[in-house]
Amino acid sequence: MLDDKRILLIISGGIAAYKSLELIRQLRKAGAWVTPVMTGAAREFVTPLSVSALAEEKVYQDLFDLTDEAEMGHIELSRSADLIVVAPATANLMAKMAQGIADDLASTLLLATDTQVLVAPAMNVRMWDHPATQRNIATLQSDGIRFVGPNEGAMACGEFGPGRMAEPLEIVSAIEAEFEEGPLTGRRILVTSGPTHEPIDPVRYIANRSSGAQGTAIAQALSALGAEVIFVTGPAEAARPTHARVVEVETASQMLEAVQGVLPVDAAVFAAAVADWRVEGARDSKIKKEAGGLPSLSFAENPDILATISQMTEGRPDLVVGFAAETDDVIAHATAKRARKGCDWIVANDVSPETGIMGGTENAVTVISQEGAESWPRMGKDAVASALADRIAQTLAD
Template sequence: MTLANKKILLGITGGIAAYKTPDLVRKLTAQGAEVRVVLTQSAAEFVSPLSLQAVSGNPVHQHLLDPDAEAAMGHIELAKWADILLIAPATANCMAKLANGLADDLLSTLFLATTAKVFVAPAMNQQMWKAAATQRNLSTLHWMGVTLLGPDSGEQACGDIGAGRMLDPLDIVGQLTTSSAAGQFAGKHIVITAGPTREALDPVRYISNHSSGKMGFAIAEAARAAGASVTLIAGPVTLPTPAGCTRVDVLSAKDMHEACMAAVGDADIFIATAAVADYRAQDVQSQKIKKSNDELTLTFVKNPDILASVSALSSGPFTVGFAAESTNVADYARDKLKRKNLDMIAANDITASGLGFNSDNNALHVFWAQGDKQLSAKPKKDLATELLGIVLERYQYKNNNA
């Protein structure tokens, strides 16, 4: 996947991270993109128009009411020219303008005037990022179809530590490349599992877990948007079916195992995000278990291993596992990758605050035999797109080296 021949309009706002943008422009053009830059007044305090013009090969646009450009309705033509509008860094003030439809400079006017896909890479102090107003504006931008790139976490220019750093230019380019992959999965059948399973104890009670299914459903939506034929095998969740996906609803681990083995026969890729119960009750009671003694002893037996069953197929699909762990995340993930003969595994720390089960956000550490990559915390919708980029890369690598 490349950005060859993509027309990218890069909007730069007034954050300290603006000093990284000449490098970002170089990396975008190295991928084959044509880049034009829009610089806000405050951004010009951090990076010079001349340096951006030198690396992009195009004049830098700074003023909404430029007499020369406006003679030909310059800002409208610029809005129509772009395939992608990328705003990096995007300050809290910029995000507030976009979310509320303000158009008092060239960049905010272009945002309203363009039909291009919009990507925003936030950069601000960690407390500004956490502020209720910023999070409300973020929700509005998501509703408007804007794709968030980051932010990253770590030490900030002010000395604070937390979320709010702009993503590294290489990561921004990687995510743009992945998001531009519409059609990259055309002709591919991807089977995805999502949600929890329920293991009955009696007609009333069951054992389950906290999985919401949001990660799997986000991956299914992103895969379909990238052109794949998607079969989504879902445990008991209330999420709506992503448009264009074939959904198979199941309850127990045995049900999910049967559905998976029936679906993967012609699958190219299998992604197992579901939190499947490892054990089930040996004997499911036909009547409700009554409270009697102070202790109740139940016997459990192992459920069939869905991942191991799929990866053991002689001509099975490219298989991606998930590992939700509370300790030694990397060690357990690498062990599971090797033990179950997987092509890839995505691990997450379920103890991380605000991430994982039942959350709209997550962070992943992805492993494969030749390496690994960490995907920073972000909305699951954006994380799904980033993860699929790695899946496609490794899938193509495996096929080319078979």
């Protein structure tokens, strides 16, 4: 699988750096060539001699090493690999990557490359959960950086939670996946997800009850089949997909603009629960509660994103899939919606409170197309996503 693949392995500082030695051993065992780069902090945990002995390659350490620059400049080093892997990726190095800082060899290589980058984060759980780190993760994902891990478990600092670096064999599997060609390899697919928030004033908004879990699962399933996925999401609770370019939006208008901005695509899956209406003239300051009266709100229709893309005369995706969340006459309403919007498929589900589907872990859908309605059994949202991705792959291949 990895025969003669060239992996540029960047090792940054942290106790998890010891795992990089086993990672190198497993990569060499799989047939890959490993060119190691170590930060100054990494050398506090593992020695360049150990890394070099296992990689059977010279270790690159210093941005201003004249010998290294003469033999292979940092620009060439960053672009001669088939894949760049950062393991462990510390919060500090990820922050540099997100902000475009290049103040040492590792960060300069990462800024200068046009090669795919896979990072394996490792840090204290509080650092992982910190808003700054989460913002940086979102930025890196939107830039197309791939992630493996982190895992949840006990840490060297004595705390427990997410932040443990993925195990070496997990990272090797993720590296192998980067070189696999699936049925959607070369295909570019858009997925929308989550609710939209339509402001009433700075502290209130209109929204739908959507966790975004199904959209994330669909994006992950499409990526697993080799697709390049662009994931446009409202402020959802669900984690963002790790193998997709993520675009964060707030309102329906912003979502439409983002969707139009990433076209053309081969297929588009509109799983977002977009608010149908917005408040006209949303207030710039909080509406105060006054005795004896209620505020008067005027509403306007939001743009219809599904219909807009489905009815494009030029550059329309080959396959447009919409979702219909209904509470009664599900198939009849969804069938009518498909005809009205002009999309190819509608994935309909019953989101009545008693089903537990909205915000839950399972879904029961009916896929409605020109050929008719096909009801699937109730199953986990990951299973629904996998089945839908397989169907999309088959349709695009025909």
